[in-house]
Amino acid sequence: MSKSSQKFDVHQEITNRIVDALETAGEFQLPWIRNKGGSFARPVNIASKNPYNGVNIVSLWVSAQAHDYPSNLWGTYRQWQDQGCQVRKGEKSSLVVFYKTLQFEQQNEQSGELENGERMFARASWVFNAAQVEGFDAVEQELPEEPAFDPVARAEAFAATTKAVIVEGGDKACFIPSQDMIRMPERRRFTGTQTTTPVEAFYSTLCHELVHWSGAKSRLDRDLSGRFGSDSYAVEELIAELGAAFLCGDLGLALEPRADHACYIKNWLSVLKNDKKAVFTAASKASQAANWLINRESAA
Template sequence: MKRKNAGERADIYTRITEKIVTDLEKGVRPWMQPWRAGNAIGRVTRPLRHNGLPYAGMNVLLLWSEAMARGFTSPTWMTFKQAIELGGAVRKDETGTTVVFASRFTKTELGSGGEEFDREIPFLKAYTVFNVAQIDRLPDRYYARSEPVLDPVAHIEHADGFFANTGAVIRHGGDRAFFSPAGDFIQMPPFATFRDVESYVATLSHEATHWTGTPQRLNRDLTRYAKDKSERAREELIALS
């Protein structure tokens, strides 16, 4: 039984690790989503349980990654049972997202001399949740759109000037931040959806780095550098042999 639990725990860790690595290989950093979702109330940046409490730890990465991949704008997630208890119904053929619950329990054991001692045993349990966007007939509060932003985040004037001087085409809209090599433009979520101006500048700076790195803008031939580097490495190997 212990071997089975250990195997299940290792499998959960493996699946989570593989998912995060896959996102990173696609250029997606699942821990970075500094703008709020389309129907989040206020500047919420962490996924929420059905009761409004935020998720923590690796569940934040898992749910952010899944929301971005599948276009979910609601920050709220719940189990199949919780949806039913709230009067809702998960739509047919919808697939859930795996999250984990980690805790410890205390077990009393006997030592070599017959004495009793308590040992804390950690455990990890996986379960499935669904985004509000996958569930019908929930109370209206789960589908409420965010109120208009009445107190927008203030801009940093010199930062705006810097990005303007780069000449990059910066578009705003949607819920993703990316650089489009084909269209040669930077796409950003609306400014007012960011939790603060620092998050906006940090995200735009990251995308501007991709913008500056396109071949047509660099206009550099690095083939000679690569060849020289290869030849130097070969010479060093010969010297060491």
């Protein structure tokens, strides 16, 4: 079978792009960790004004980092045209995925009667960043302004509204399931990096542990053992890492690149290469956790 006649596999294509980014991201730098000069907010669709979710966040962050796009606004060729903009000639699109529901009839094996059924299937869509279009300035002025807030104050309020038990002390950040408690080193012990302040480092680490906390049986009941078996620990760490990135984007914080990322990357690459849908599952679970945690803030 010729390459041109092979069916396009959106799961494999997005996974390949993320694997490539991980393999070339640098010693401790991950595709979803942006420096302060770039756009770290969640990618937003220009037509709906809604943020992307799940694997599309990761896919577009990877693309934005690879091409150094400063904006978090994306849209299809037609969506940009509808906004009075024009994608520049020669610009390459980025891949996102959306799911459509297919209705079908099937016969009940026991009664023999026809029943209605539904099946979800993935469809690829190709989008362009605002940096790739002409006439973007006029559109940008029409978009709602980002709400002004003190990132540290909001992060403190966010952590409090989760109702998680957070104890500062010791030299390790971790979630202890048997005690349903998050343990964090004292905040004064955190140090900054070239792109992250000590305060941001503390809260980004806390977000990582809060994502772990969200997966407890009494909350989101995130059991990965059935799907990933011995790889479930690596996938849970990827979920926590992605979830922390999503939360930091929502809270206006930079994500702290930690030294332990290097050993995690090797495990993540192994899982992603062996299962083309693993990153979809991880990103979906991370998005679910981040949204669940953020919603607790708005409900408080």
